[in-house]
Amino acid sequence: MKNFFGLFLTLFLVTACIDDPDPEGILIRVENASSVDFKDIRISSGSTPVEFSDVKAGKKSEYKEFESAYRYGFVSLLANGTELRIQPFDYVGETPLSKGYYTYKLDIDDSNPDNIYLLMELVVKN
Template sequence: MKKFGLLIAFLILLTGCTDRDDDLSGVKIRVKNESSFNFDKVQVGEAAMLHTNIAPGNFSRYLEYKTAYNYAYINITVGDENYILQPIDFVGETPLPEGFYTYGLKISEEGEVILNFMVD
């Protein structure tokens, strides 16, 4: 009886564990705030895709994108200020394969958005 109980407990623990790598469908992007102030909103690409309330040194949750590149249009809102990174085009660029990625974002003293792309 004791062995049966251990077997059941092991099966419950085994099936209850999940890993983010279990769902590799799509391109998932999160934002890391590499600045010293809070990001209220960060728009990456499409307007509907918003990462919100990211404290300095912290990460947003992953959002799934249909198509993404190792750089993107970025609009960071901090209070009443907007900071924008505007790519010219994606001609010749290869879309990212399915997986998990991080856009490390920092705003320079001059107000420029600096993007640090990372594969997770």
């Protein structure tokens, strides 16, 4: 009986950790593709702002649900104590994302030290 319970518990934990192949909503995570830690990440992409807290360099956050979202959005974060933002003008002509898993891959372009800015790329999970 102990072996059966152990097997059941193991199967439950493994399946609980696997992403739902058919999610009920728009699930987005943040990937920090830069070499510095990001703090106080806030994203708004067509809906209520979502807080992602901190994401270390080269790491990804957990997925968070968005009411609606687009392939880009407003982003605010701290990198090395400096506030960086992406501020879109509007979403005219954009199609909202459908239900699924997405990653906003964020990086820093610091090729010009006088003009450091964020880069954002949408990655769609296959």
